[in-house]
Amino acid sequence: GINAEYGKQWYQRRVRGKDGFSLPGDTGSLEFQSLGARYILIVEKDAVFRTLCERVLWNSVPVIMITGRGYPCLAVREVASRLEKQFSLPVLGLFDYNPHGLQILLTYKFGSTRMGREGVEHRCNIRWLGLHASDVQSVYGDQVKSFTDRDGNLCRSLLNHPYIEETLKYRREVEEMERKAVKIELLADSL
Numbered sequence: 001g002i003n004a005e006y007g008k009q010w011y012q013r014r015v016r017g018k019d020g021f022s023l024p025g026d027t028g029s030l031e032f033q034s035l036g037a038r039y040i041l042i043v044e045k046d047a048v049f050r051t052l053c054e055r056v057l058w059n060s061v062p063v064i065m066i067t068g069r070g071y072p073c074l075a076v077r078e079v080a081s082r083l084e085k086q087f088s089l090p091v092l093g094l095f096d097y098n099p100h101g102l103q104i105l106l107t108y109k110f111g112s113t114r115m116g117r118e119g120v121e122h123r124c125n126i127r128w129l130g131l132h133a134s135d136v137q138s139v140y141g142d143q144v145k146s147f148t149d150r151d152g153n154l155c156r157s158l159l160n161h162p163y164i165e166e167t168l169k170y171r172r173e174v175e176e177m178e179r180k181a182v183k184i185e186l187l188a189d190s191l
Contacts, residue, residue, distance in 0.1 A: 097131035098183030099154035133176035
């Protein structure tokens with residue numbers, strides 16, 4: 001877990017319960033104290049994040065959990081980057097298996113070129129836990145959806161992304177995603 005101080009008020013993850021706390025707009029004034037965490041887990045979806053909080057994941061895995069509720073704002077990326085550097089913790093990511101999930105992962109890992117210098121300043125060396133192409137065989141039901149035209153277009157766009165072109169494992173995932181033409185959504189009730 002982690003303690004965070006903002007405006008002389010300490011938010012203690014284990015004391016405040018299962019809801020965590022929202023980041024203030026001014027993240028530069030936040031101070032952190034580690035409570036023995038060994039990982040940072042970034043979760044794409046808020047519903048999945050809340051389910052993991054309800055299950056008190058940090059009691060069984062020493063983890064700091066963060067969600068950007070989809071595409072992360074600069075404040076979320078700044079805090080993830082600061083925590084990674086301050087506590088020398090590995091950053092793990094759990095994302096939907098679709099082009100948007102991969103694009104969100106890339107935003108944490110490489111930043112956002114649309115935002116200029118600030119957009120690429122707050123990056124994490126995030127490791128992609130999933131979901132991956134290899135997970136498609138083991139998932140069924142409401143979690144599996146067919147690609148839309150928009151998904152196909154985003155896949156093709158990702159294949160031209162400079163970081164995809166230079167990172168073979170990401171390129172293979174995008175190619176496999178486009179070939180299978182299915183996407184898998186992480187659902188809170190499937191955890």
